[in-house]
Every structure is written in C-alpha cells, then in structure tokens.
Amino acid sequence: MKVAFLANGPGEVWGWCRPLIKEAAGRNWTVDVHLLPCPFASGREINALSRLPATISRHRTTVGALRCFFSAAKYDxxxxxxxxxxxxxxxxxxxxxxxxxxxxGYKKGMKRCEKVLTSRPGLFSSERLEIVGDLVLDSLEQGTPEGWRAPRGRRLAIFPGSRPNIRRKAFFFLKEIRSHLMKIDPEIELRVLLSPFSKESEARPWNENGFSVWTGTTPAGIQGADLALTQPGTNTLELMYCGQPFVVAVPFSFLRQMPIAGLVGMLDRIPWVGSALRERIIRKAIPRHIGKMSWPNRLVKGSFVPEFIGEYSASQLADEVARILRDPESLETQRKRLHELAAVVAPGAPAKICNILERMAADHERERK
Structure with a gap:
C-alpha cells in the first residue's frame, strides 16, 4: 500500500507524522511525506524525519506543492x-x-473527507468523525533518564522552542531568568531540553552559561523535574501525558518572533512598519486567549495550568517560577489533574489510523470495480 501523509509545522511532524510512519513501515507500506508551506516551520523538519523509512518532500510554496501533486505517483x-x-x-x-x-479542531473542508479523525471526545463535531486517540501520546519514547544535580524542589526543565529565531531570543531572556533565580536560591538547576529541530552545535552556549542541556527524549529529560517552563504548543500535550507540572510563558517582548498564519503573518513583508503593525494586532488579540494557551487548559475550559502572558520581564517571570517551586501542594494538585486528563486517552492511535486507511483504500478499490 502506498500512502501520502501531508504535514506542516514541527508539532505535527514530530508528534503526529513520526509515529504514523513507524506504524506504516511495520506494515511494509510505502510512505511519502509532503511538508506543506507553513509559517510555523522550523526549517529542519526534513532532518527530524530523515532516519525514518519515508520519502520526504518539502514544498515552500502553494504552487510548488500543486505542481508536485500533478506528477506524484499513484497513492492508495x-x-x-x-x-x-x-x-x-x-x-x-x-x-x-x-x-x-x-x-x-474543526477545519473548513472536512465535509469532503471520507474520514475525520481526532484524539478524544468533545473537541469538535463533524460528519464522519471517529475518535482514534492522540498521536502525541504514541510519539513519546521513554529513553534513559539522567539524574539531576539539584535536590528536590529546585529542578526546573525549560523548553526554549522549536524555531531558531525564538530560541536565539530565548537564550538571552533565559540567561537573565537563571541569573535572577540563582540569587533567590543558588541550588536551583535549570535543564534546557533542546528541540529535535535544533542543531547539535546549539548545546554549547547553553552549557557555557550554566544550564544543563538535554537532547534526548522528553519523558527522560523531565523525569525528576519539579516544574517545566514552556511556550504554547504540542509540548504542552507531551507534558500532560507525562504528568509533569508546568507553566506557559509568552512575554510580549517575543511577539515579533511569534509565527502567525494568514494575513497578519504576512505584515512582516511590509517595509519599515510591517513588524510594528503586526505586533500591535497581536497585542490586541492575545488577551482573548489568556488561559487557553496550553492544551490542558483548553481541554478543561479553565486555567489550572499557570499562564504568564503579557509584559513580563525576565526577573518578574523568575519570581513567578520561584514562587511556584516553593508551593509543592499546588504542583501536586496540577500533577493529579494532568494525570486525569491523560487517562482519557489510551495508546494505539497509529494502528487505528492505519487500519482506517486500509479499509478506506479497500472500499475505494471495490467501488472502482
């Protein structure tokens, strides 16, 4: 069987596409992955998938993707x-x-799909909807953990992002956070979990500035952590499935680095005023999303995971992190709620999805005959 997987940003590539490729390879399928034009792309999606048994094509423009589709080999x-x-x-x-x-979530055009698949009940409604489980859960590999130098209560795991421009800015911001935290408690250890879309050379400057660096799997990297500091995205689901308490931070000083889809994202192309206009629009829109930036909060339609969105300096954010680290009861409460949300989903999504694709292809072939 020959299939085409269409993906775009880092979260979909790493959390969704990767476990599906592995399942398809186990069935001896031929897999083509088409990476679609995406403002959220890290630029290293092909590298992240390069060791998997699939043919990867990256399309930087809509025209390029359509041209490829016209000449693509026949899929099932x-x-x-x-x-x-x-x-x-x-x-x-x-x-x-x-x-x-x-x-x-619901997307325009789903009515044209033979099957619409999602991870858990209650996310959205659509014709032909089938709940298959969360691919992110199946993407998590345990790995071999490494001990922390710091004692319990002083271990902070940090996710600096999957896109290089955000990581570059985060490096200097997090250096300030570390400096402030060390004044509060010199025993605190900050472990940076570099994205699988990072280059190997990126570890050195973090190490040289007092951070410990982790380049292995997320479950192994956060094992033993008291708290994680992250940005919005798929990694909030990874942390949820690991039962790891965390906080989400979006300081407004990062707004010009934030990727945005659609017309607002294209404002950067306007000389001189584009970036400022884009930032102004985002500033006005973000308050509507506070309390909904992490997936666990969105799932419960509440805000039990702390979200620090706004004009936060590095020292202010460090104070908030230190305050939460000193409150083990709230950390344990969050951990229990994360486990409850994670328990709704069972592993096995890749196999269920591949079974559905097989049935779809077989039904289509019968109809043709």
Missing amino acids: AVLQLGGDLFFGRFLAWRQRVPLACYSY
Missing part, C-alpha cells in the same frame, strides 16, 4: 495531518483516492 490513500485541507482535497481529487484528516 491520502492522510492530512496539518495545514489547509485544500492541499489534501486537491491531491485526493487529482488521483481519485480517498482522503482522511486528523485534527484537534
């Missing part, structure tokens, strides 16, 4: 794992093959 099924469904619909229409999509 198409699965879209992120991005505009226009691409999946076009490829499936062009080849007259069935289309499925996997998503955490």
Whole structure:
C-alpha cells in the first residue's frame, strides 16, 4: 500500500507524522511525506524525519506543492495531518483516492473527507468523525533518564522552542531568568531540553552559561523535574501525558518572533512598519486567549495550568517560577489533574489510523470495480 501523509509545522511532524510512519513501515507500506508551506516551520523538519523509512518532500510554496501533486505517483490513500485541507482535497481529487484528516479542531473542508479523525471526545463535531486517540501520546519514547544535580524542589526543565529565531531570543531572556533565580536560591538547576529541530552545535552556549542541556527524549529529560517552563504548543500535550507540572510563558517582548498564519503573518513583508503593525494586532488579540494557551487548559475550559502572558520581564517571570517551586501542594494538585486528563486517552492511535486507511483504500478499490 502506498500512502501520502501531508504535514506542516514541527508539532505535527514530530508528534503526529513520526509515529504514523513507524506504524506504516511495520506494515511494509510505502510512505511519502509532503511538508506543506507553513509559517510555523522550523526549517529542519526534513532532518527530524530523515532516519525514518519515508520519502520526504518539502514544498515552500502553494504552487510548488500543486505542481508536485500533478506528477506524484499513484497513492492508495491520502492522510492530512496539518495545514489547509485544500492541499489534501486537491491531491485526493487529482488521483481519485480517498482522503482522511486528523485534527484537534474543526477545519473548513472536512465535509469532503471520507474520514475525520481526532484524539478524544468533545473537541469538535463533524460528519464522519471517529475518535482514534492522540498521536502525541504514541510519539513519546521513554529513553534513559539522567539524574539531576539539584535536590528536590529546585529542578526546573525549560523548553526554549522549536524555531531558531525564538530560541536565539530565548537564550538571552533565559540567561537573565537563571541569573535572577540563582540569587533567590543558588541550588536551583535549570535543564534546557533542546528541540529535535535544533542543531547539535546549539548545546554549547547553553552549557557555557550554566544550564544543563538535554537532547534526548522528553519523558527522560523531565523525569525528576519539579516544574517545566514552556511556550504554547504540542509540548504542552507531551507534558500532560507525562504528568509533569508546568507553566506557559509568552512575554510580549517575543511577539515579533511569534509565527502567525494568514494575513497578519504576512505584515512582516511590509517595509519599515510591517513588524510594528503586526505586533500591535497581536497585542490586541492575545488577551482573548489568556488561559487557553496550553492544551490542558483548553481541554478543561479553565486555567489550572499557570499562564504568564503579557509584559513580563525576565526577573518578574523568575519570581513567578520561584514562587511556584516553593508551593509543592499546588504542583501536586496540577500533577493529579494532568494525570486525569491523560487517562482519557489510551495508546494505539497509529494502528487505528492505519487500519482506517486500509479499509478506506479497500472500499475505494471495490467501488472502482
């Protein structure tokens, strides 16, 4: 069986596409991965998938993707794992093959999909909706943990981001946070978990500035941590499934580095005033999303995971982190709620999705005959 997986940003590539490729390879399928144009891309998605048994194609423009789809080899099924469904619909229409999509939310064009797949009940409603489990849960590999130097109550895991421009700015911001935290408590250890989309050379400057660095799996890297500091994104789901208490931070000083889809994201192209105008629009829009920036908060429609969104300096954020580290009861309360949310989903999503694709392809072949 030959399938096309369509993906876009780092979260979909690492958390969704990777476990599916492994499952498909175990069934001796031929897999083509098409990386769609995406403002959230890290630029190293191909590197992240390079060791897996799949042919990876990156399309930087819509025209480039469509040109490739016109000449692509025949597929038995198409699965879209992120991005505009226009691409999946076009490829499936062009080849007259069935289309499925996997998503955490409703998307325009889902009515044209033979199957709409999602992770858990209650996220959205759609025709032909089937709950298959969370691919992020199946993407987590345990790995071998490494002990912390600091004692319990003083261990902070940090996720500086998957995109290089954000990591560069985060490096200097987190240096200030570390400096302030060390004044509060010299025994605190800050462990930076570098993204799988990072270059090997990035570890050195972190090490030289007093951070411990982890480049292995997320579960192993955070094992034993008291708290994690992260940005919004797929890693908030990883932390949830690991039962790791965390906080989300979006200081407004990072707004110009934040990737944004659509017309607002394109404002950067306007000379001189584009970036400032883009930042102004984001500042006005963000208050509506406070309390919804982490996936656990969105799932419960509440805000039990602390989110620090706004004009936070490094020292202010360090004070908040230190305060939470000194409150083991609130950390344990959050841990229990994370475990409750994680327990709703069982592993096995890749196998369920591949079974569905097989049935779709078989049904389509019977209809053709």
